[in-house]
Amino acid sequence: MQSEVDKFKVCIQIIHDYYHAVEEKLIPEAPPAQTVELGFPEGEEPPAVETLPDGADAQKIESYNYPRLDRLLAQAIKQQVVPDVTQASQAEAKGGKGGAKGGKADKKGAATIQSNEEEGKVEESIYVKEMKEAIRVEKSIFRYRLV
Secondary structure, three states: OHHHHHHHHHHHHHHHHHHHHHOOOOOOOOOOOOOOOOOOOOOOOOOOOEEEEOOOOOHHHHEEEOOOHHHHHHHHHHHHOOOOOOOOOHHHHHHHHHHHHHHHHHHHHHHHHHHHHHOOOOOOHHHHHHHHHHHHHHHHHHHHHHH
C-alpha cells in the first residue's frame, strides 16, 4: 500500500508538470513532502492483524476480520485528495505580489476567480480538462490497486 501511495503522488506531480509545460506556464514548486508514511503513531498499539468474532466458523475465510489492514487502507485512501493546481496558479497570476504575502490577498484572489467563473468569463482550456481527466483516471487506478 505504501508503494501505491508513493507511486500515486509521483504520478500526480508528473501530470501537473506535464500539463503546465504543455500550456507553457510556469511549473509550480513541488510540495516539500511528496510521500506520506502509512502506519501508526509512536506509542500507539497497532490493531490486531486478524480477528475472529465469537461463535464464527474458523474454517470459513469470510468469518475473519482484518482490522490492521482496514486501517491502513483507510489511511491510503485519504491520500487520493489532490489539490487543484489550476486555481492556485490562477490566484498567483491574478494576485501578483499579493500571492507572496498570503493572508487576505489569497482569499481576495480566490473570490475574484470564483466570481469570474460564475460569470463565465474564465474558460478552462482543453489541456486543463485533459489534466483533470488524467487525474480522475489515476485516482480510479489507485483505488483499484489498493482494494
